Amino acid sequence: MNIDGKTAVITGGASGIGFATARQFASSGANIVIGDIESGPLEQAVSQLRDTGASVIGITCDVSSESDVMSLRDGALDEFGAVHIVFNNAGVGGGSTIGTPKAMWDWVMAVNVDGVVNGINAFMPLLLEQNEGHIISTASLAGLGGVPGMGPYCASKFAVVGICEALYHELQQRESNVGVSVLCPGFVKTRIFEALRNMPDELRELTGTARSDPNAEAGASAVMMGIEPEIVGSAVENAVRSNKFWILTHERSAIRTTEMRAEWMRSGVPTRVNLEKAAKG
Numbered sequence: 001m002n003i004d005g006k007t008a009v010i011t012g013g014a015s016g017i018g019f020a021t022a023r024q025f026a027s028s029g030a031n032i033v034i035g036d037i038e039s040g041p042l043e044q045a046v047s048q049l050r051d052t053g054a055s056v057i058g059i060t061c062d063v064s065s066e067s068d069v070m071s072l073r074d075g076a077l078d079e080f081g082a083v084h085i086v087f088n089n090a091g092v093g094g095g096s097t098i099g100t101p102k103a104m105w106d107w108v109m110a111v112n113v114d115g116v117v118n119g120i121n122a123f124m125p126l127l128l129e130q131n132e133g134h135i136i137s138t139a140s141l142a143g144l145g146g147v148p149g150m151g152p153y154c155a156s157k158f159a160v161v162g163i164c165e166a167l168y169h170e171l172q173q174r175e176s177n178v179g180v181s182v183l184c185p186g187f188v189k190t191r192i193f194e195a196l197r198n199m200p201d202e203l204r205e206l207t208g209t210a211r212s213d214p215n216a217e218a219g220a221s222a223v224m225m226g227i228e229p230e231i232v233g234s235a236v237e238n239a240v241r242s243n244k245f246w247i248l249t250h251e252r253s254a255i256r257t258t259e260m261r262a263e264w265m266r267s268g269v270p271t272r273v274n275l276e277k278a279a280k281g
């Protein structure tokens, strides 16, 4: 798909991978709509992109709220008249599999999974109607293999991979021109390990539990050794241009993870998780 003159909606676009992708699409001539829960960084992101001459608006939005995502769609249509690219990217992480309160699991699933479902429900009718467009959702390497210390995050990202694969096959059955991709990065240098900053106030007292997990510390250091978000932004744009389903910024790790799972199933030899190696891709 050509990007120039098209409109891209990006959730979680105020920072990290989302902002890098917004910059990438804007530099290729797309109109940009950023939806994000953090209003300060959102304003900054919009003004930074406007300074480069881009057509961009920002809409405060919690992707776990169906009505917020519907308003995001309406705001995009009011401003630009159509939407062609939807990037369901907003995401959070927190808590290990053992000892994480259910309310924390619910929050991670609500943002990471309901956020994607809300994006599909709000935008897919538009894309199908115009028989043109592309929808990308952010999963993770943690959606291809279990990672210690990341139970809720893994659960949510496996769900995103499953949703995207199912969506791909449904679009094939309909012989639709709408493209779908799933982004499965390894570690990327962003603020993902400060995701608890966006936790609802009523869950704030639980943050101590999540932060004291040594696996979370290891994950945070691996993120700091990760690739730059710009590499991910350009991989997303390439996938839209070439209609590619899997966006694997750490291809060797993604394939190794998947092969090791198959080996575990076949021979009983379990997968080994090496966060440091995964950070290097």
Ligand SMILES: NC(=O)c1ccc[n+]([C@@H]2O[C@H](COP(=O)([O-])OP(=O)(O)OC[C@H]3O[C@@H](n4cnc5c(N)ncnc54)[C@H](O)[C@@H]3O)[C@@H](O)[C@H]2O)c1
Residues within 6 Å of the ligand: 011, 012, 013, 014, 015, 016, 017, 018, 035, 036, 037, 038, 041, 061, 062, 063, 064, 089, 090, 091, 092, 093, 111, 138, 139, 140, 141, 184, 185, 186, 187, 188, 189, 190, 191, 192, 193, 194, 195, 198, 223, 226
């Ligand atoms: N950084 C990594 O190593 C890595 C690896 C694999 C996948 N991911 C995924 O990439 C995506 C982007 O994360 P990032 O690494 O850029 O982190 P980030 O924290 O820099 O960016 C996440 C953005 O999402 C926004 N956000 C959080 N909750 C929201 C909500 N409820 N509604 C709307 N916006 C919300 C935040 O305000 C922030 O701008 C996430 O889905 C994350 O799980 C990140």
